[in-house]
Amino acid sequence: MTQHGEISDYLSVHQLTKKFGKFTALDDISFSTKLGEFLCVLGPSGCGKTTVLRAIAGLEKPTSGTIVVEGRDVTQLPVSRRNVGIVFQSYALFPNLTAEDNIAYGLKQRSKKAKGVEGRVTELLETVGLSGMGNKYPAQLSGGQQQRVALARAMAISPHLLLLDEPLSALDAKVRIRLRSEIRQLQKRLGVTTIMVTHDQEEALTMADRILIIDRGKLVQMGTPGEVYDKPATPFVASFIGSMNFITKVRKMEDGIFGVGEHRLKISNGRGARRVQNGEPVMIGVRPEDVMIQADGGDGINTLNTLVSAIEYRGSLFRLSLNLPISGNDYTTIDADVPSEKVRRLGLQENMHLPIHLPVDRIRVYAA
Numbered sequence: 001m002t003q004h005g006e007i008s009d010y011l012s013v014h015q016l017t018k019k020f021g022k023f024t025a026l027d028d029i030s031f032s033t034k035l036g037e038f039l040c041v042l043g044p045s046g047c048g049k050t051t052v053l054r055a056i057a058g059l060e061k062p063t064s065g066t067i068v069v070e071g072r073d074v075t076q077l078p079v080s081r082r083n084v085g086i087v088f089q090s091y092a093l094f095p096n097l098t099a100e101d102n103i104a105y106g107l108k109q110r111s112k113k114a115k116g117v118e119g120r121v122t123e124l125l126e127t128v129g130l131s132g133m134g135n136k137y138p139a140q141l142s143g144g145q146q147q148r149v150a151l152a153r154a155m156a157i158s159p160h161l162l163l164l165d166e167p168l169s170a171l172d173a174k175v176r177i178r179l180r181s182e183i184r185q186l187q188k189r190l191g192v193t194t195i196m197v198t199h200d201q202e203e204a205l206t207m208a209d210r211i212l213i214i215d216r217g218k219l220v221q222m223g224t225p226g227e228v229y230d231k232p233a234t235p236f237v238a239s240f241i242g243s244m245n246f247i248t249k250v251r252k253m254e255d256g257i258f259g260v261g262e263h264r265l266k267i268s269n270g271r272g273a274r275r276v277q278n279g280e281p282v283m284i285g286v287r288p289e290d291v292m293i294q295a296d297g298g299d300g301i302n303t304l305n306t307l308v309s310a311i312e313y314r315g316s317l318f319r320l321s322l323n324l325p326i327s328g329n330d331y332t333t334i335d336a337d338v339p340s341e342k343v344r345r346l347g348l349q350e351n352m353h354l355p356i357h358l359p360v361d362r363i364r365v366y367a368a
């Protein structure tokens, strides 16, 4: 490791802080990306995602911290000297220029020679699947087509870094899903290192090599989609990506054994469980799809008796709300996602008693 990350890192952001007056929008953010990687910056509205992207682009001057690209400190460089392609949420095309001219705009700015521009534009139109549509104006194109033009325009200058700020959020669901895979395939083919901002967890899970999760200006976790989903570092990450049941007032009894009222749960799930001391209060989390209904077995370990309080139809599955008595009149609610076929086969209904099983390796432990 060097001061600014691994030598092999393509981009590294080091202790990036951005203040707007007294308000800290980004607080000491450090991360790096490899060449050709697709990184998603994910978080709720106002958490600082766009500010991260703008700082990398050179549109926002950091209060402190450094941004290094290919070993070169670019923190003080203007956007024009950073070799980045940017696509924003709103298509931001010039309405009075055709698709072709929009794409050619950056090329012509860079080089006075018009030679070669035409060929490059034709190639880019083909790349984004708009061959033959170059002479249309933005108003004559659908939202998805306009965003493809914006993408072609960003890529026209062959940027080393592609920055996408919620490029799909203005599009309808079907187009969005199609463009997701188109952008990802294109990015892989061109091998351009890409950072995309999104507030859509599904978009991040399906597109990213790695996801960076920001909560109120702080980087809370960075990992592959599988890592952040299976091992969410904090309760915030756990409930922001997918859903998670939390059971509070849990105490560690001994290594691997936790007490919830009169119940004893066996938990073997990595560091979270080992870090806490015996007797310490903790909170545990289990995803609804990991709650097994008794018919799934479990040999009596982590078996809890619940009462079905509600059943909600969700198409391929049902979400069951289950009341779990903790002690005395105290109870907690656990959601379980059960395939529809199984709910029908077992004849599950409201007010039924239902034993459930919590798999030892699917329970997360968090500080109370």
Ligand SMILES: Nc1ncnc2c1ncn2[C@@H]1O[C@H](COP(=O)(O)OP(=O)(O)OP(=O)(O)O)[C@@H](O)[C@H]1O
Pocket (backbone or CB within 6 Å): 020, 023, 025, 043, 044, 045, 046, 047, 048, 049, 050, 051, 052, 199
């Ligand atoms: N120029 C500015 N002046 C003052 N405050 C700003 C400025 N730009 C951003 N902020 C504030 O910084 C915080 C982070 O803004 P940012 O746009 O990065 O959030 P975001 O995560 O991209 O949100 P969204 O998903 O809603 O676009 C917000 O609270 C915002 O109000």
